[in-house]
Amino acid sequence: MDLNMDPDNMCTILDQAIIFDCADLRSKCLKFITRESKHVLKSDSVRDITMAGLKEIEELCQFNASEINIYLACNQWASQRCATAGIQQTGRAIRKELGEEVISLIRFPAMTLDEMSDVVALDDVLTNEEKVSVYRTIIKRQNVSQFIDEPRKLASKKCMFYRCKTKASTWAYNGGQDGLSFMVSEDCVLSALDMFLPEIDGAVEGDLEILEGTSIVHKQKLKLAYSTGLKHELVPLGTDITLRQRLIYSVRQRVNGPNVHMYYLTEPRVSVNGVTLTFCDLKVGTSDNGTSMTNGQFYGFEMKLFVDDNCDEQGNIL
Template sequence: MECSKELAWQSNRLFEETNWRMLQDERLCDVTFLVGSGKEEKIMAHRFILASRSTVFFTMFCGSLPEINKTVDVPDIEPAIFRDLLRFIYTEDCSVNENNVMALLYCSKKYGLERLREACQKFLNTNISSDNVCTILQHANQFDEDELENRCLTFVTENAKTVLKSDGLSTISKEVLKKIIESDELYVDELFVYNACKKWAIAHCKSKSDTHEHSELEQRRELGDLIYSVRFATMSFQTFAENVAVENILTSEEKVFVFQNIAGIASKNTSSPFQVISKNRSYRTEIIEVQRFGPNYVKQWNYGGNPDVLNFKVSISCKIVGASLFAPYEEGILEGTISLQNDTSVLIAEKNVRIIYEVSKYYEIVLFDKPIDIEPEREYTIFALLRGASTLKGNDGKTKVVSGPLEVNFSNNVKSTNSTSPSQGQFHSFSFEIKKQL
């Protein structure tokens, strides 16, 4: 009776299932692995199965100097991961997930298991996120996984703001951080890169000693020459003065050199390491025009010295490039200023506007001196204070406009005493610069 029961499971299951059953029951196992950093957990297996599936195990057990001991130490793999590894070797039915993928990738490299490596890479390529990409990138660099490393770097450059804000940034090595911030295609302002480097430095200082706050000089020591990969010379004079020059991350001599570069003054110090990283990053962007009104415009919008004001919010990080104002509908000139602010500061001071009547010109775009960063779900306000010829106006305006990945919501502002609102008035359209969709 006992023999017939044994034969039942042997004859009614697939080959890999019977192999797995033999392993689980520890039948005829002839090698024991002492697994984990403490080498305390014993996991048994079959030399024949291991050697038939792995070139490394084949060399270990069948090579010119075969392993003759019945126990093999594996201190660099934890027991749960080693069991996942054996399951793959015996059945090729290993469940790869975010908790074991990096450890299994390591196992695949160690034991020459190409199909396990492919399974891990497939999982990583389809499950990279802003929260885990730094960890994956670090391991890809460590294991010389060039294809995966390039895939991670591409993800980082396309999602730079969220990645550089993530907790994972603090765990990567200086070598990997350097690869990130030296990319010409990193889609983020240079001040953001600088702040990310400081965040990384503070985290690494704390990992060595968390007994006190770490000074800017300590942060610089941790950063070392990595600081030269920040493209300070591409910042505006004001940005550098207000955010970098007031700190002690850079030396006094380095600050002077950057100021000279921003001002376009040649420095006598021709050997400065800053010189090799002064070029701008090549962002992949596109301009989206968000129109508030349809094509049917109405005459007679007058100006008596009162401002036209409108609030708006965007759904994704972007830059505002300019705004379009309606043009005069008969001979005349419209003059005044336009400005932009958020709830705490003025982003664009008053910019002079002058629009001249032209036949068939319904509106004119007013470009700002430079694109301005706009954060999602934060309220911004645009002001126009104009005098001169009467212009066209828009009616039946939209409170929400969706253009591709960008959604813009408009709302009233009580300071709009010239009657511009989401439904009527000035501001025909807005131009936004967004990251180009690949």
């Protein structure tokens, strides 16, 4: 079955998989929701999901969103049901719509104190006794509440894709642009770039861009300073960039400063944990200084790779 899955229709597809008892489709839906947790929880479709579907989502022990996002989605779901029934959306009414089974699946002790005090405590969905027990659990780090206190694991792990192996001569900037394009074999997230440092005192400075196709999806100022004994350093992007399989992405930099290190590429593609990163010459604009799929800048790429849900029947992490 070839379905066009996206955050806006995922809850509907999950409901259908549950209704027709399609285990394979259900598994694909939950894997997608695990990967795209934030987007699914913020979609309008989550308000119309069945209670069975909502429970399926809550029972996931790996998630790429915080527990407060899960609570807010549940709250909005119950508020929608109250509004449809013409019931005033009080904390008690929302609690009744959710039911004790759904409430018990929300991991309130895994939230921060600010999330509890600024959001949950103001909604009055929990009783005063429950709030106190959650506060005590968070502060003392010993669970005295009725709720699960173990945080859900992020459904991703950081891996480095190093494209450069062999040391070459120094690299000089002439005021132009350096760029490289690439594709990934599986959906993943780009979180940082490993960049070359100057060989002498000083710093190179300029702009760094990430493009999807021809559209700039991320831009930041770049400053790479000389550091004794170091040839490169990891530069966080500040925001995660979701990479889709079969799409072409590009990284470009326009910097000026002293000569920096450079390496040669041993292979045009690098594979880590079943995900392959394939490089090609820059597709958007020109790589004026000569960076290409075989040499130049951009030492490595830090990716967050999605991992499958790994829990026992009770939701405990294995």
